[in-house]
Each structure stands twice: as C-alpha cells, then as structure tokens.
Amino acid sequence: MEKKISRKFCVAPMMGYTTPYARNLYRILSKKAFLFSEMIATKTLIHAKNTQSIIANNKQNPIALQVGGSEFKDLSKCSKIAYELNYDEINLNVGCPSKAVQKGSFGACLMKDKTLVKNCLEAMQINKNIEVSIKCRIGLGKEFNYDYFESFIDEIIKSGVKIIYVHARNAILTGVSPKDNRNIPPLNYEFIKKIKLKYPSITFILNGGIDSIEKALNLSKLYDGVMLGRLIQNNPFCLKDVDYLFYNESNKYKVSEKTVKEYFNFIKPQIGKDSIYRLLSPLLNIFFGIPNGKKFKIDVHSNMKDSNFDVLEKIFLNFIEEKKISIN
Ligand SMILES: Cc1cc2nc3c(=O)[nH]c(=O)nc-3n(C[C@H](O)[C@H](O)[C@H](O)COP(=O)(O)O)c2cc1C
Known part of the structure; x- marks a missing residue:
C-alpha cells in the first residue's frame, strides 16, 4: 500500500x-x-x-x-x-x-x-x-x-x-x-x-x-x-x-521540562561517540530571543568542556522553569 x-x-x-x-x-x-x-x-x-x-x-x-x-x-x-x-x-x-x-x-x-x-x-x-x-x-x-x-x-x-x-x-x-x-x-x-x-x-x-x-x-x-x-x-x-x-492539530505544542528530558534521554547514549557540540547545539537555540537567555547560554558553554551532562540538563531545566511563559 x-x-x-x-x-x-x-x-x-x-x-x-x-x-x-x-x-x-x-x-x-x-x-x-x-x-x-x-x-x-x-x-x-x-x-x-x-x-x-x-x-x-x-x-x-x-x-x-x-x-x-x-x-x-x-x-x-x-x-x-x-x-x-x-x-x-x-x-x-x-x-x-x-x-x-x-x-x-x-x-x-x-x-x-x-x-x-x-x-x-x-x-x-x-x-x-x-x-x-x-x-x-x-x-x-x-x-x-x-x-x-x-x-x-x-x-x-x-x-x-x-x-x-x-x-x-x-x-x-x-x-x-x-x-x-x-x-x-x-x-x-x-x-x-x-x-x-x-x-x-x-x-x-x-x-x-x-x-x-x-x-x-x-x-x-x-x-x-x-x-x-x-x-x-x-x-x-x-x-x-x-x-x-x-496540519490542523487541535493543540499547540508547549515547550516544557518534558521537552528537555526527552531530548537528553535521546542524546545520553551517544555521549562519547559524538562531539558534545553536535549533541547539544540543537538545544542551544532555545535561548534565542528570550530576555536574559544569554546568561544561561554562557553557563551552558562554560560547563560544556567538562561534559557533565547532568549539570547541563539541570541548567536547561532551570531555564525552562524560569522562562516557560516567554518561550511559549
Ligand atoms: C548551513 C546550511 C547547510 C546546508 N546544507 C545543505 C545540504 O546539505 N543539502 C541541500 O540540498 N541544501 C543545503 N542547504 C541549503 C538549504 O537546504 C536551503 O535550500 C537554503 O538554505 C534556502 O532555504 P532558506 O532560505 O529557507 O534557508 C544548506 C543551507 C545551510 C544554511
């Protein structure tokens, strides 16, 4: 078919x-x-x-x-x-x-x-x-x-x-x-x-x-x-x-903590197999156009060299918690 x-x-x-x-x-x-x-x-x-x-x-x-x-x-x-x-x-x-x-x-x-x-x-x-x-x-x-x-x-x-x-x-x-x-x-x-x-x-x-x-x-x-x-x-x-x-779906998608968690669950098995930049860069754009988003972006960049994904995930989750309204 x-x-x-x-x-x-x-x-x-x-x-x-x-x-x-x-x-x-x-x-x-x-x-x-x-x-x-x-x-x-x-x-x-x-x-x-x-x-x-x-x-x-x-x-x-x-x-x-x-x-x-x-x-x-x-x-x-x-x-x-x-x-x-x-x-x-x-x-x-x-x-x-x-x-x-x-x-x-x-x-x-x-x-x-x-x-x-x-x-x-x-x-x-x-x-x-x-x-x-x-x-x-x-x-x-x-x-x-x-x-x-x-x-x-x-x-x-x-x-x-x-x-x-x-x-x-x-x-x-x-x-x-x-x-x-x-x-x-x-x-x-x-x-x-x-x-x-x-x-x-x-x-x-x-x-x-x-x-x-x-x-x-x-x-x-x-x-x-x-x-x-x-x-x-x-x-x-x-x-x-x-x-x-x-596509006339009835509900708009809302960016939430779940978005970040789903994304990290996907990249975690790839840690060490691909560069941290390739793994994380898609998510970095979440800061685009959000007031004071730069502060979080700098924080992410400074933690990227240690490749501590738990810390990085936390920064994104905090950002969502604080900025949920501006993002959606
Ligand atoms: C960073 C970058 C990489 C691209 N790589 C490809 C590619 O691999 N294959 C392709 O057909 N076009 C590629 N393009 C062209 C885009 O698919 C698209 O045709 C072009 O950007 C025009 O669309 P836009 O005005 O919406 O950006 C690339 C564009 C950009 C910005």
Whole structure:
C-alpha cells in the first residue's frame, strides 16, 4: 500500500545542522513536519564506516535521506541503504554549488546535464516503498531563463519522479561562495507557479527565503508545500507551532521540562561517540530571543568542556522553569 505522507511543511537539508540529534529535537516539537538528513556523498554512504552520526534514523519519519552523487550503481546502492534504514524517501542533491561538490560531479552543476539527472533518478528507484525525489535550483548563472528550467523539468520527470523541491534561485557556480549562493541570486517564485501549471500532478515544494512561520503558512496555501532552512537553523523551536498551524492539530505544542528530558534521554547514549557540540547545539537555540537567555547560554558553554551532562540538563531545566511563559 502506498504511504500517504504530507510535505506541506519541510525542514531543509542542512549540512552540519540537520543531524540525527537536531532531527530528534524537531520531531519532539512537531510530529508532522517532513524532515531531511544532511547531504551525504554516495561514496561516503557506501564505504565509510562511521556514518551513523549523519544517517541514523531513530523513528524520525516522515524523513528523507539526501545524497550527492551521479554514478548510477552507487545511487542504487544508496537507495537500498535508505530503504533498510526505514527512510521514506531518498533525495538527489542538484542544488549545492560548492567547489568540492562540483569536483565530485554532483550538486547544482548536474543541472547542465538533464539526461544524466534523469538517469540518476531512474537508477534510484529500487522499490515502491521508498520515494525518489530531487532538490534543484531554478537555473544556473546570473540570468533568469524559464525555458532552461522548464526543459530541465521536462526531461527529469521522464524518470517517473513525482516530488521536486525547488530552491527558487539560480546557482552561480564560479566566484560566489555556497553561503552567498543562498542570498545573492535573486528569488523567483514565479518559476514554480508556472511549472506547476504545466505539471499539476507533480508535487513542487517551494524553498528559499521563507523567513517566518506566517510567511510559510501563506505560501503553503499557494504551493504544494514549503521547505524552510535557515529559519529552523536559527530557531528550531518555531517548529512547536507547525502541527497546529499546518496540519490542523487541535493543540499547540508547549515547550516544557518534558521537552528537555526527552531530548537528553535521546542524546545520553551517544555521549562519547559524538562531539558534545553536535549533541547539544540543537538545544542551544532555545535561548534565542528570550530576555536574559544569554546568561544561561554562557553557563551552558562554560560547563560544556567538562561534559557533565547532568549539570547541563539541570541548567536547561532551570531555564525552562524560569522562562516557560516567554518561550511559549
Ligand atoms: C548551513 C546550511 C547547510 C546546508 N546544507 C545543505 C545540504 O546539505 N543539502 C541541500 O540540498 N541544501 C543545503 N542547504 C541549503 C538549504 O537546504 C536551503 O535550500 C537554503 O538554505 C534556502 O532555504 P532558506 O532560505 O529557507 O534557508 C544548506 C543551507 C545551510 C544554511
């Protein structure tokens, strides 16, 4: 039976941020948001031994594993791994403009070879229980060119792919850093509106520059779904309103001592296996925008070097007790 999964609100893949620990926090705050792993190169996924701290999926569904690569055999193998790890979806990264990624012949530079992308997506389709999707840009270089975008989509959907996440900016492959590639090329949501008219049965998820939950909610009514990156990177706690606002759940999630305890229960078995910073950083954003939150943040940082997780948990619990009202 086909799984019915909503992608109305998606958390974008972000290297260094959408770790299994962060995803666990996201899942505590929202049961419905569609999550993504960080991007992992196909060769790393297949050959490296230590990939658990990127790919572990502890019942974080609905969730996609994002890979970067362009070799068919490797991509097929990765789909099998994603399926075995109980991912709902495997996603091909055709949006990353970094030099390293271009050297490995994947990411945004693949937009130059739409037939190769179509063949990659075909190779990834191993069975009906794992969806195959793509995340791409609207074009390459400095100029907008709708025809280029349309002909890319025309070709890749021949693979049978039904879900396309679009970062609604071009990627500039030379002279602009990955960070600037998220700001300098202008946004153009119209491309997604227009392509949807041509392919109403394909799910197009809008990504890029959605910097508030209110904006996300309005856009989610005009597009098949929205994907947010930096807003969640800076303030993952805004996910607490997503099930209520986007999925009509009757109650808003309230951040409480239980939130902190659930999070610590998840990371405690990982102590010593991953860096304390990766384990704790998702929770540090709880101080974001809260009056006098800085004081707690400093306290956490000064206790991080001793790795005393009981003390650290206590600081977070005290913070919640004191600031519950401002957080919620
Ligand atoms: C720190 C960081 C890491 C990112 N890593 C990835 C990645 O691994 N794969 C990917 O497709 N996009 C990656 N992106 C791009 C985001 O998924 C997203 O497309 C971009 O940030 C635009 O969305 P936003 O304006 O909501 O942030 C990254 C973005 C940031 C800020």
